[in-house]
Amino acid sequence: MSMAVKPAMVGALACQRNSFLFGGFKTLVVSCEPKKDKKGKTEGYEIELQDTILFPEGGGQPSDSGFLKIIEEDGDSSVIRKILVSHVSRSGLHAKHHVSAHIEPGTTIEVNVDEEKRIDYMQQHTGQHLLSAILECDYKVNTVSWSMGGIITGKKSVLKPSDYFNYIELNRKLTEEEITNISDDIDQLIVNSPQEITVIERINEDEADGVDTSKIPDDYDLSKGILRTIHIGNIDSNPCCGTHLKSTSQIGSILILSSQSTVKGTNSRLYFMCGKRVSDYAKSANKILLNSKNLLSCSETQIPEKVSRQTKLIQQSSKREQYWIKKVARTASEKLKKKLEASGKKRAYFMEEEFGTLELLLQVYKEVSIFLKESFEVYEIILCGYERQSSSGSLLILSDTAEKISTLATELGSILQNLKGGGGKKGGKWQGKISFISNAESAALTGYLSHDFASC
Numbered sequence: 001m002s003m004a005v006k007p008a009m010v011g012a013l014a015c016q017r018n019s020f021l022f023g024g025f026k027t028l029v030v031s032c033e034p035k036k037d038k039k040g041k042t043e044g045y046e047i048e049l050q051d052t053i054l055f056p057e058g059g060g061q062p063s064d065s066g067f068l069k070i071i072e073e074d075g076d077s078s079v080i081r082k083i084l085v086s087h088v089s090r091s092g093l094h095a096k097h098h099v100s101a102h103i104e105p106g107t108t109i110e111v112n113v114d115e116e117k118r119i120d121y122m123q124q125h126t127g128q129h130l131l132s133a134i135l136e137c138d139y140k141v142n143t144v145s146w147s148m149g150g151i152i153t154g155k156k157s158v159l160k161p162s163d164y165f166n167y168i169e170l171n172r173k174l175t176e177e178e179i180t181n182i183s184d185d186i187d188q189l190i191v192n193s194p195q196e197i198t199v200i201e202r203i204n205e206d207e208a209d210g211v212d213t214s215k216i217p218d219d220y221d222l223s224k225g226i227l228r229t230i231h232i233g234n235i236d237s238n239p240c241c242g243t244h245l246k247s248t249s250q251i252g253s254i255l256i257l258s259s260q261s262t263v264k265g266t267n268s269r270l271y272f273m274c275g276k277r278v279s280d281y282a283k284s285a286n287k288i289l290l291n292s293k294n295l296l297s298c299s300e301t302q303i304p305e306k307v308s309r310q311t312k313l314i315q316q317s318s319k320r321e322q323y324w325i326k327k328v329a330r331t332a333s334e335k336l337k338k339k340l341e342a343s344g345k346k347r348a349y350f351m352e353e354e355f356g357t358l359e360l361l362l363q364v365y366k367e368v369s370i371f372l373k374e375s376f377e378v379y380e381i382i383l384c385g386y387e388r389q390s391s392s393g394s395l396l397i398l399s400d401t402a403e404k405i406s407t408l409a410t411e412l413g414s415i416l417q418n419l420k421g422g423g424g425k426k427g428g429k430w431q432g433k434i435s436f437i438s439n440a441e442s443a444a445l446t447g448y449l450s451h452d453f454a455s456c
């Protein structure tokens, strides 16, 4: 359904004429159409307003969100309804507000913007204009494309601190010195000599002469629409439909990373963020630093050295552990061999109850395999290890036949409720994991093994 009021076109929306209108904007609902999903089921509505202060996506700037307020008279009292606008899309020159409820065309409503989010977007967007302008004018480096970070999407609902970086893709990598100078230049334009930011509207295409319109989307009909150019003092002028700050001072601050990533051969992605994001990022980075300082018991400047020292220590400990595992495994296998030779049933077991890792058992298996094939035609060996801290463990069954392995696996499975494993279908090795072992099970297992198997 629609009514005879003509809506404002994208290009001349209230949000584009004045980017600092954040609430209380009264206007009329012009149309309200159901939005269908792929199966034809209605999933919300698309509303077009006579005019709007909610910016639809465009120019690399994401859509605003906000809410519509309706005042419904009910006798002497009035009820206020708030309807959330999750997204505003652009369809040609029309701004479509995505809402979950139907609103009758002709209804007067009040539009409100998520102000904090919009200001953040304007700081990133305007900061990008300024950064690209300085790179082009002073360093002859072209911006190929740009992407704004810090946007929550269906695919990414939780953001990490590093997700808040925007990037511009440049036609070459910058040096560390260039980045320092560019940061200083921008700081100068934020603090010492702020530049006024203005937008010039051109009503039809003829007036667009001399303006580079190559980046304007194809479905943005210039003959009907309005061409907007944004001017930052005398530094820059560019066609752009987005919402911008009024002065470079409002960018607040900029953080540009010296580490860049190389894309498409020689192009480079330069990461940056502006405004309040910089202090938010500093706070989250500080939290990580503080945790690291506490964990390592050192000052922040000592963290890299301390981590490097810890890494070396871990490598040394790991080497030492490998050495001892091999030594224990060799001793265990020698004992197992002797027990098997002495055992009439050719049954023996090995048990480690403190640090009985799978790695240790496999090392014992490796040592045992060397003599098993040469010296024993029949044998049944159980290798069992617990890790006391996690009450879990591993278990290997070694035998010359699949039948014996299967019988032992069943018997051990009746003792250990959480034993799961497989293998040894042609004899050889059956490998299992005990996800949890209780004290009673541990005692029952020791009882079973010491009764039927020679201990080592």
Ligand SMILES: [Zn+2]
Pocket: 059, 125, 129, 230, 240, 241, 242, 243, 244
């Ligand atoms: Zn812009």
